[in-house]
Amino acid sequence: MNEAKVGVFVCHCGTNIGGFLDVPGLAKYALSLPHVVFSQDSQYTCSDAGLTEIKNAIAEKKLNRVVVASCTPRTHEPLFRSTCKDAGLNPYLFQFVNIRDQCSWVHMQEKERATEKAKALIRMGVARAVLLEPLEETEVEVNPCALVIGGGITGMTCALSLANRGFEVKLIEKEDQLGGTLNSLYKLYPTNEEASRLVQEKAKDVKKNSKVEVLTSSEVKEVEGFVGNYDVTVRQRERERLFKTGVIIVATGAETLKPVGMYGYDGEKVITQMELEQMLKEGGFNADTVVMIQCVGSRNEKRAYCSKVCCLTALKNAMLIKEANPDAQVFMLYRDMVTQGTKYEDYYGKTRETGITFIKYSPERQPVVENGSVRVYDEFLGEELSLPYDLVVLSTPMVAHPDSADLAQKLKVPVDEYGFFLEAHVKLRPVDFATDGIYVCGCAHWPANVGESISQAYGASSRASIPLSVGHVKTEPLIAMVDEDECVGCGLCELTCPFKAIRIEETEKGRKAKVIAASCKGCGACGAGCPEKAITMRHFTDEQLLAQVIPLAEVTS
């Protein structure tokens, strides 16, 4: 390749970077670096205007390397790579420099030092860019089949949505019947629609659909492969089956916290909202005075999050109690009523009109359940009340399904600090995992109501249908390469690789390691351990990494 001609584009990201770093100064600095023939700063490099500037510069300045200093490659590398490609530049000649998420946002009080750091980061990026080599992606066919894990309302919606687009779907349900959490619920807010009817209808549609194969009493045992070509082993009772699928959707839902040891929970006189629903559903409700306590086991140190659906569930159940027994007295002890949205604030208002008594408590002075009454300090009255009860109902949060961690490991996708599945990006890729071809929706992701879960199911199945419809995916050419002259065939790489992507073969030159390109995931573990240093990791070569090892002193001096 000809001599490197690098163009550097430094992004203000509005004030996200521009407000904390000297962005024009960075662009000026970039121009002083070896091989840099062009640099500029722009408000939003990812905007149409910004991308056009990159394309124009590639054409006019004959750039053969592009460096963008802006947000993070985890969200924006694909965009800039495709921009390079549009302008006729191999996308692997693009280098990202993260000066927002890992610089301007985390050193907001130190403009000068943060700018020095950003200079160093740009210098590192340029040094690597110069050494980048063009790489060709390979195209792999996509198995036009989806595997949906979880047969609740969310998973069933996904399965139907994909089947209606013409794709084969395997729907994996752990229990012996479809329906998930909704099987245990009574009526749903805000319409009082019966949960069982909703699931039964959906389940009927699913069973009727010839494209969907339902596997109940089944669990995912093993997952291998990559987008377009996953091999999923499913265990159904004693039997194991292997499915080849292009995409995987996680719709495993959540559980509600069982408040063992809290507020005298006994499952009889002190119960959960879930148990109350069961009681109302079976007509076993019989109480004149009901005290509901909100935020039980949530919004505390252990579980800082708001479970989002409990306030509305409690309001709905309070109204259902009033319907079942108009003389019943319902006290709702709450910290904050969370009823966001155009429909639900109104819903809250209507509940108030039915004569339910709302009492605000603070986390510092929590209610106490004792001897047939609930003691609570009313924040508004400023005094302690004692409420005799027939029934106490605890609103507990949704918690991650106990199997989530295990499934996450099998899929090699992350979970958050509470064990819920973690999406690739909260706004830009809300139903994708960072791993291509795997998606998440519903309460597996975080607490959501039925409507939201269904919306997410449509979102995830829509995202999943992209590779399925296109029919092929590009696989990144980031694979290990063996230098046969250096390789002595010791086999350590074969031992190291968990994907069986490198193995020793007899060749004319003797025993040599061979990389199986389709299986190689590009981690680089083999190369970093090779006793002969005979393995090069494409796009992350020793030279490319070492080029970035630059002391700050070289930048500031």
Place this chain on the structure above:
Amino acid sequence: MTFKESFEPDILGFLCNWCSYAGADLAGVSRFQYPPNVRIIRVMCSARVDPTIVLEAFIRGLDGVMVLGCHPGDCHYMTGNYYTERRIKTTKKVLKNAGLSPERLLVDWVSASEGERFATLVKEFTEKVRKLGPLGKETDLEPQKLRTRLVAAREALAQERIRWLVGRERELVEDKNVFGEKVSQEEFDQLMLQTVEKEFAKRRILLSIEEDALSVREIAQIVDASPREVLRNMVSLERDGLVSVVGIEGTSPKYRRTEGS
């Protein structure tokens, strides 16, 4: 030279794409503030970090190096972080031999959801390195001598004996060998330590005779070892074809590093 009132450590962090780099991004999104002393180099897996690259960072004058990966069991590549842990453990031993505090090298795990933990780790590590002071403050070696030792350390980590042992640790310690024997962790650690010391000593010898041909006695003075020890290493180096006798002065043979070795 400008006088700096307080020492600001210069640190590089090698972060895996899937967990720790994402965790570092989350620290940004959440605006968790941390000192700007750490600059991040992204790798796909922490297991990509060849120990020789870590050594090169110290040779080039970095004061600290962080290698962060996914939590054990959560590795995107299943077992990558396992190798990272073993390699960094060995690298620390080599650093110690070279005269640097192994505390200058950190291996730890940060998940994609642990933005706050990442910020805390950076703060703590920056403080730790700040306390250690500029690179080499922990030794009384002259900078040039320290550098030579670090180069020897890098070379030791580049050659097959140590790399082979690191790569085989799990197999040796957890599985039985062909004779049905199992190596205990203590035995393995002892073997590793000896290997590290020996390889480091040999590399120092090689570096001392890169330019000039020297006698065993002269080499011994340079590498702070007894002539007996040097001689023992010389035999092994000669057998491996790494040194050759290029002349004799009096009764002492003069050795030189074989070209291209």
